[in-house]
Amino acid sequence: MINSRVIVQLLIKDGKLIKTRRFGKSKYIGDPLNAIKVFNEKAVDELVITDMTATKNGIDFDLVQKMATEAFMPICYSGGITNEVDAHKLFKLGVEKVCLTSAAISNKLLLRQLVDTYGSQSIVVNINVKKNIFGTLKVYDAASKKNTSLNLKEHINSVVDIDIGELILTDVDKDGELCGLNLELLQYVENVSMPVVITGGMKSANELVGASMKGASAVMAGSCFVFHGPHRAVLISYPFGGGYKIMKDMINDRV
Amino acid sequence: MIGVIDIGISNIGSVLNMFKYVGHEAKGISKKSELEACSKIVLPGVGSFDKGMAQLLSSGLVDTLNKRVLEDKVPVLGICLGMQLMCLSSEEGSSLGLGWIDAKVRDFRKSATPPKKTPNMGWNTVQVKKPIGLTADFDPETRFYFVHSYYVDCTNSSDALLITKYGVDFVSAFQVDNIIGAQFHPEKSHVFGANFLKKFGSM
Numbered sequence: 001m002i003n004s005r006v007i008v009q010l011l012i013k014d015g016k017l018i019k020t021r022r023f024g025k026s027k028y029i030g031d032p033l034n035a036i037k038v039f040n041e042k043a044v045d046e047l048v049i050t051d052m053t054a055t056k057n058g059i060d061f062d063l064v065q066k067m068a069t070e071a072f073m074p075i076c077y078s079g080g081i082t083n084e085v086d087a088h089k090l091f092k093l094g095v096e097k098v099c100l101t102s103a104a105i106s107n108k109l110l111l112r113q114l115v116d117t118y119g120s121q122s123i124v125v126n127i128n129v130k131k132n133i134f135g136t137l138k139v140y141d142a143a144s145k146k147n148t149s150l151n152l153k154e155h156i157n158s159v160v161d162i163d164i165g166e167l168i169l170t171d172v173d174k175d176g177e178l179c180g181l182n183l184e185l186l187q188y189v190e191n192v193s194m195p196v197v198i199t200g201g202m203k204s205a206n207e208l209v210g211a212s213m214k215g216a217s218a219v220m221a222g223s224c225f226v227f228h229g230p231h232r233a234v235l236i237s238y239p240f241g242g243g244y245k246i247m248k249d250m251i252n253d254r255v
Numbered sequence: 256m257i258g259v260i261d262i263g264i265s266n267i268g269s270v271l272n273m274f275k276y277v278g279h280e281a282k283g284i285s286k287k288s289e290l291e292a293c294s295k296i297v298l299p300g301v302g303s304f305d306k307g308m309a310q311l312l313s314s315g316l317v318d319t320l321n322k323r324v325l326e327d328k329v330p331v332l333g334i335c336l337g338m339q340l341m342c343l344s345s346e347e348g349s350s351l352g353l354g355w356i357d358a359k360v361r362d363f364r365k366s367a368t369p370p371k372k373t374p375n376m377g378w379n380t381v382q383v384k385k386p387i388g389l390t391a392d393f394d395p396e397t398r399f400y401f402v403h404s405y406y407v408d409c410t411n412s413s414d415a416l417l418i419t420k421y422g423v424d425f426v427s428a429f430q431v432d433n434i435i436g437a438q439f440h441p442e443k444s445h446v447f448g449a450n451f452l453k454k455f456g457s458m
Contacts (some may be wrong), residue, residue, distance in 0.1 A: 002378075002379075002380075003375075003376075003377035003378050003379050003401075003421075004377070005377050005378065040445060043445045043446055044445075045377075045378060046400075065268065068268055068269060069268040069269060069271075069272045070272070071269065071443070072269075072272075072273060072276070072442070072443065072444075072445045072448065072449065073400070073443055073444075073445055074400050074402070074440065074443045075443075091301055091302070092263070093268060094267070094268035094269040096301070096402055096440070096443060097402070116303070117302065117303065117306060118301065118302045118303065119301075119302055119303045119347075119374075119404060120373075120374055120404055121374035121375075121376060121402045121403055121404050122301060122302070122402070165374050165376060165402075165404075166374075166376060193371075193372060193373065194372060194373070194374070195372050195374075195376050195377070217372060217376070217377065218377070242378070243377075243378070244378055244398060
């Protein structure tokens with residue numbers, strides 16, 4: 001059985017598809033609905049929609065509905081979820097999973113309520129990880145653009161204890177850099193019982209093989225699926241067959 | 256016309272859109288009269304068993320649904336939680352299910368050979384147990400998207416349409432007469448799901 005996934009992250013800023021570098025400077029990619037149509041044809045394993053501006057502007061339910069309706073693959077929505085009503089609306093609009101980042105830090109009660117109401121399989125937590133000046137990994141807060149005082153291992157344990165369905169680890173320093181995933185992050189989740197997704201810096205979908213050997217269930221990326229060449233020309237691409245094909249080819253090569 | 260039951264916590268938008276994409280007419284339904292009028296029924300669902308059952312009961316549709324499915328023998332497709340609600344009960348909660356299928360819904364984590372990771376989240380292949388129209392052209396590459404922590408365990412093994420291995424061999428789809436249940440999400444399984452829903456619509 002092969003169920004490793006290669007997930008595409010679509011980053012939204014004020015209703016437009018963009019891509020950041022190290023959570024900072026962003027480049028305009030295009031219209032999110034057009035992008036989904038292209039990814040439909042390429043039979044993508046899964047999409048994660050991250051709305052960077054939802055915390056500030058509120059969740060753009062209209063856009064989420066259009067995106068979820070367009071997508072013939074699973075969608076996880078992330079950005080600006082602060083209460084159960086938000087989650088309820090998002091599921092009704094057709095997303096399979098919702099992902100909490102800030103709320104998973106500040107509102108464990110909400111996280112617990114969501115797991116109880118919708119089941120673990122629908123609730124994802126993302127943790128943004130960044131090294132501090134002493135080289136220690138800390139949990140990063142994208143809204144204030146600062147590291148929190150939270151210890152990574154403790155934060156992981158606190159959300160895992162709530163029995164969430166999936167954990168995403170994002171390396172902030174590698175975001176958009178196309179320098180390769182930081183597989184070292186996976187040592188922090190060795191004993192975690194739920195699927196783990198690793199993201200930040202991926203340059204090739206084939207990194208799934210190494211990540212999966214270290215325990216990841218999926219890899220996720222934005223830049224390597226929307227940019228082409230050294231000048232980062234916008235070109236949407238995705239290896240047809242996704243994680244299934246990559247892992248199968250790997251197994252066949254070894255036999 | 257295919258009626259997709261809208262019990263409040265399910266994602267009917269993508270199901271409707273996939274039917275449209277494969278050329279079948281479908282719409283969301285929440286009234287008895289609409290249920291009486293449709294030629295096929297889809298019962299989608301995400302969420303927990305008790306909550307899903309409570310939503311279904313409070314919708315007031317259960318009697319009409321039982322009549323349409325058990326007496327009128329209208330083809331019905333349960334998706335994910337919708338499939339589980341067709342069973343007798345679930346280890347996830349204390350509510351009784353619709354009881355159309357002699358099956359119990361079990362917890363992966365309590366199985367004899369629990370999978371390393373629960374929930375089962377991702378793409379997986381299926382083994383065809385009954386080559387009926389819906390499954391006739393499946394090949395070893397055919398795969399679907401799954402998101403679930405509980406699985407269906409049929410009392411009669413002949414009810415199983417598809418089997419998938421995840422720690423245990425579980426029933427990833429069943430079929431008894433006009434009643435079909437799929438644990439996976441065909442509406443989110445791009446080319447494979449489109450093919451599956453196209454054939455259900457043509458049954």
